[in-house]
Amino acid sequence: MSERSERVVSDEALRGAPSWTPNPTELSDLELLLSGAYAPLGGFLGRDDLRSVAATARLGDGRPWPLPVKLEVPAGMLDGIDVADRPPLLLTDPEGAPVARLDVTEVWPAREGWVGVAGPVTRTGDGGRAPFARLRVPTERVHGLITAPRVLGFFADRPLHRPQLAQLNHAARQLNAQLLVLVPVGAPGPDGLTAEALVRCVLAARDRMHDPIIVAVPLVDRGNEITDALVRAKVAAAYGVTHLLGTPGAMTGAGPRVLIPRELVYDSRDGQWRDRDEVPERFERIALTDEEIAGLLDDGLPLPEWHTPPAVARELTRSRPPRRQRGLVLFFTGFSGSGKSTVARGVADALLETGERSLTVLDGDVVRRELSAGLGFSKADRDLNIRRIGWVAAEVARHGGLAVACPIAPYASARATVRRMAVAAGADFVLVYVATPLEVCEQRDRKGLYARARAGQLTGMTGIDDPYEVPTDAELVLDTSAGTIEDAVGEVLAYLADEGWINPR
Known part of the structure; x- marks a missing residue:
């Protein structure tokens, strides 16, 4: 018997249990459930909760929740099971390695050929491995790293250049808060960067931030700006964020307070980033747009040091080479x-x-x-x-x-x-x-x-x-x-x- 097979059947309850590999969005939800980032949820939602979320953005018990966290499997896979016994379903990654067990509490017809499945999940096996596993940490571990009463959260969904770094540091000083940087890794980054390249770019800017906690979270965009903002706010709150930077309208009810980052401009007199009204117009430089940055990289031209720290520029150049060298x-x-x-x-x-x-x-x-x-x-x-x-x-x-x-x-x-x-x-x-x-x-x-x-x-x-x-x-x-x-x-x-x-x- 292979080493992997031994791990799968080491839990007697899983011996002979059906197994299923969820789709990428469901796997993302699964990891967020297992890490505690979807607190208070502990598993995939049942039919009544899903209906309530779709109609009111609340769970059946009235607690706010912004999106359906659901799992569907082929019809027939669970035929003959008695949900009263909470039978296990083994969830695996795309390579077939076990990730979690789901104790089935409900099964219902979802769409032609598929059934919905609900129940709590617990981690099992060694599946779900990914680059930067050391940054994919559960919420409890992050809570243990927090040493300040205020935590400033920020979703780094693009590389951090000097304007963003200046905004982060300015807000953290004003709040006297610890900085928690959450890097979405559930999908490719912006402008052709892979998720791994985005993480490397953020890590390259680490020394430009004051003692940050950096966490990789497998978030995927749902295609709805409001839903995505609400989900981010929920995830940030689960990690202990008290103030969230840069996502206005992202939270209703209890949760992180939303802060709008202040617009800063580069002061060419001494190389500092300051409020626009503090810098005479003839000495100010505004941040480069994403299109301007992409254009420089496409043409193989250097990013200006006044705008991008050298370590970040090196990582961007390596991750996004000129078009003549790019795949x-x-x-x-x-x-x-x-x-x-x-x-x-x-x-x-x-x-x-x-x-x-x-x-x-x-x-x-x-x-x-x-x-x-x-x-x-x-x-x-x-x-x-x-x-x-x-x-x-x-x-x-x-x-x-x-x-x-x-x-x-x-x-x-x-x-x-x-x-x-x-x-x-x-x-x-x-x-x-x-x-x-x-x-x-x-x-x-x-x-x-x-x-x-x-x-x-x-x-x-x-x-x-x-x-x-x-x-x-x-x-x-x-x-x-x-x-x-x-x-x-x-x-x-x-x-x-x-x-x-x-x-x-």
Whole structure:
């Protein structure tokens, strides 16, 4: 028996228990539950609490709570169990390592093929490992590090430059408070930074703050600004924060007092950051915008020392190299016969000739043969094929390579998944929509697929009996019926050069 297997069955109650790997959002909620950051919750909510939260933003007992903390598993997994016995369900990480046990107290139909599950969770096994585990600490441990009656909390969801550091230190001095910096690591950071790179950038600024406590929390954005602010306030309160900086409107009822950071400007006379009314206009410099910082990094230019501490600048430069050195996923989509593979191959050939980029081509037909053999053309199989392409492309780009992919990719959700994979890998993503009209693609019909589909000999043909969702987020749109392939290749290369990913032709 393997070492991992021994750990799984070391708890007799878990021997033979069903196991399930939650989705990324559920895993984030699970870690927050286990760490105490979701206090007073101790597990996934039941049906009545979920209904109450959805209707009133309160739990069934009336306590405020901003979001549904729910878990769903496939229907049939828990058939035959008696919730009166509180049977255990083993929750694992994506690698199958055990993370927690859930003592099931309620099961109900959630959506087709799925059931909701409620119950308290307790940590078990050694799953859920992640970089910077030393910073992913339970709330009780943080409480033991707090030595001041006031705790100033701040969510560092982007690197800390001198303006933010000055605001933090100014507020901490005014309050005579201990500083607690919470770094969200449940999703990629801003401007193409990975979550790990964001943590490194924050740690690089540690010596610019007065004795801070730095904690990594697996928060994910829910897509609702108010909900996200309320969740952050709840998590901050659980860690002992009494004053929260920079999230107005984030708290209702008891909890951290919200402070709005004061606007500070750089005083070029002595290099200090002060209130705007204390600095004559001719001596002031305002903070760089995120776009200006990203532009300097994209072009490989240094960040000015008056704005960014050298240690932070070094980490940012390492984590976000210039575009000519940064990984890129160049993703072509369009109908069969649109010319996307021919254009992609022409772009790849041109780049191989210059040798300026490490290159991998993921052609749709080749991937179907080598990576996705056995998959059909149902929506589920198409999505899985695109996910496989996206995963490989993101791994190529993670290490600074340029991945060129050219599947049909008819569904917007699958293309969005590939974009997210690339961003999560710290790479860039460019979507090229080859918008050659369907009638032109049918006329070409090099593989005879359209003729077979029209004759009823082939089903699931994109554009005939299966839909193609036209991209609304493409960085570049081409039509190979309006010019030559060489023109289209040149347009792509010109775009890549103009945006800085390759050298000008």
